[in-house]
Amino acid sequence: MQPNITIQYQSVPRFDIDAPDAVEYLEEFGFVVYANALAETEATHALALLWDYLEELGTGIDRYDISTWDDDRWPTSVHGAILPSYGIGHTAAQWYIRDIPKVKQAFANVWDTDDLLVSFDGVTIWRPWTHNLAWRTNEGNSWLHIDQHPIGRPGKHCVQGLVNLLPTSQATGGNVVVPGSHKRFDRIADDYSERLSRIHPSIDHFRFPNDDPALRDASPIMAEMFAGDLLLWDSRTIHCSAPGLIEPDSSADLLRAASLICMMPRSKSNAEVIELRKAAVESRTSTTNWSDRFINADEFPQITAVEDREKYNWPPIPQLSHSQLRMVGWTEEELAKR
Numbered sequence: 001m002q003p004n005i006t007i008q009y010q011s012v013p014r015f016d017i018d019a020p021d022a023v024e025y026l027e028e029f030g031f032v033v034y035a036n037a038l039a040e041t042e043a044t045h046a047l048a049l050l051w052d053y054l055e056e057l058g059t060g061i062d063r064y065d066i067s068t069w070d071d072d073r074w075p076t077s078v079h080g081a082i083l084p085s086y087g088i089g090h091t092a093a094q095w096y097i098r099d100i101p102k103v104k105q106a107f108a109n110v111w112d113t114d115d116l117l118v119s120f121d122g123v124t125i126w127r128p129w130t131h132n133l134a135w136r137t138n139e140g141n142s143w144l145h146i147d148q149h150p151i152g153r154p155g156k157h158c159v160q161g162l163v164n165l166l167p168t169s170q171a172t173g174g175n176v177v178v179p180g181s182h183k184r185f186d187r188i189a190d191d192y193s194e195r196l197s198r199i200h201p202s203i204d205h206f207r208f209p210n211d212d213p214a215l216r217d218a219s220p221i222m223a224e225m226f227a228g229d230l231l232l233w234d235s236r237t238i239h240c241s242a243p244g245l246i247e248p249d250s251s252a253d254l255l256r257a258a259s260l261i262c263m264m265p266r267s268k269s270n271a272e273v274i275e276l277r278k279a280a281v282e283s284r285t286s287t288t289n290w291s292d293r294f295i296n297a298d299e300f301p302q303i304t305a306v307e308d309r310e311k312y313n314w315p316p317i318p319q320l321s322h323s324q325l326r327m328v329g330w331t332e333e334e335l336a337k338r
Contacts, residue, residue: 005144005210005220009170009245012223017102023109026159030182030237033223037102037230038163044227047165047257049093050123057086058313066252069127071134076306080241081137082124082260084297087314089120089286095318097163097259098327106230107263110159117269117291118327120280121260124162124241126173130250137173137243144178144220145207147289148235150188152201158235158264160289165257168225171248172255175231175241176222181214182236204235204290214238235289262289266329269293274329281328284314 014035015022026032038046051063059073075086088094097103098118108114129136148157168174188206189196191213199206208215215238222242225231233239248255266274269292276294280287286297303309320328325335 005215007176007220007222007242007245009222010224012221014226014229017105017109022106026110026232026234029179031177031179031223031231031233031239033225034102034106034230034232035226036228037106038097038100038165038228040228042100042228043163043165046093046097046163046259049091049096050125050165050257050259053088053091053093053315056313056315059311066128066131070132074127075312076303076309077125078300078302079143080124081126081135081256082122084122084300085286085303086309086312087284087286088122089297090281090284090318091315092318094121094123094259094261095320095324098261099321099324103161103163103230103261104263104327106232107159107161110232111263111265113265113267115266116263116327117266117274117277117329119260119262119289119291120277120285120287120297121262121289122286122297123260124256124258125254126256128248128251128253128255129243130248131252137241143207144176144210144215144238144240145205146185146188146236146238147204148185149196149199149201149204149206150185150192151196153204154186156234156236157268157292158262158290159232160235161230161232161261161263163259163261164225164227164229164231165259166254167227168222168256169244170222170246171244173242173244174222174225174256175233175258176220176239177233178214178220178238179218181218181238182234184214184217185236208238212238260289262291263327264291269329277329281320282317284317
């Protein structure tokens with residue numbers, strides 16, 4: 001039996017978007033929290049847009065009636081209650097958040113460029129499990145992982161992110177990171193050579209046993225975050241999500257809502273991928289966090305296994321602004337000809 005892991009809920013530094021030491025903190029600890037990337041009103045608006053999407057799926061979801069949040073109506077989720085498909089990556093909510101100046105600036109600070117491509121990621125939504133135990137998310141002990149293949153992608157490649165639309169607490173649960181674990185990334189190829197030999201270099205998800213040395217050296221933490229805060233983490237950092245450390249009250253509100261977002265420099269991508277990204281807007285195809293290659297989240301096995309997935313109404317094709325089209329991959333020259 002693997003040993004249990006203790007997760008510490010704690011306050012961490014929350015940086016202003018233009019704080020010069022924020023990127024240094026990310027490099028040192030493998031994660032960083034930016035305060036108020038969305039203003040309170042913007043976070044509230046984004047959450048309302050997300051509810052619009054859920055209600056417009058056409059399955060009978062009503063944001064004011066928890067009895068309609070059952071699994072038959074709710075869209076299919078994957079690890080940690082992530083909603084990855086059914087057009088989620090091209091909803092008004094997701095495009096609204098991606099275009100918030102402070103969100104884009106945070107990634108520009110990381111990469112030292114504002115010529116960025118955005119992922120067509122989904123969202124994480126946690127329903128209150130006090131109403132249905134099946135809604136309780138996985139324990140953090142069961143899926144601590146990295147999102148970068150240690151052999152296929154050596155070195156720093158990606159910084160992932162999420163924007164909190166609701167505050168986290170010891171009762172709600174949230175994302176968990178292992179501070180500094182990205183510094184052990186180079187050792188993983190040797191420590192897990194046999195396992196990695198069976199994992200194709202294009203598969204970036206790699207889970208760790210609870211007795212991994214990195215988990216003995218540093219305790220996993222669940223960072224306190226407020227609505228509108230932006231969490232960034234290096235894809236080499238061991239992380240997961242976990243339910244609250246104490247039982248939440250019995251309210252009929254969502255425990256958690258967060259927008260997944262990742263931006264990478266255009267220079268890391270190529271013309272073929274960018275053309276696929278342009279087509280994905282029209283088809284409303286969602287992707288993973290990687291924007292330097294095209295990974296269709298609608299083809300996740302958890303999604304394709306759903307027999308009645310045609311029951312979901314997809315959102316309309318988004319009408320994107322100039323700045324949003326740039327994040328898809330359109331150049332200024334191409335946009336001038338549109």
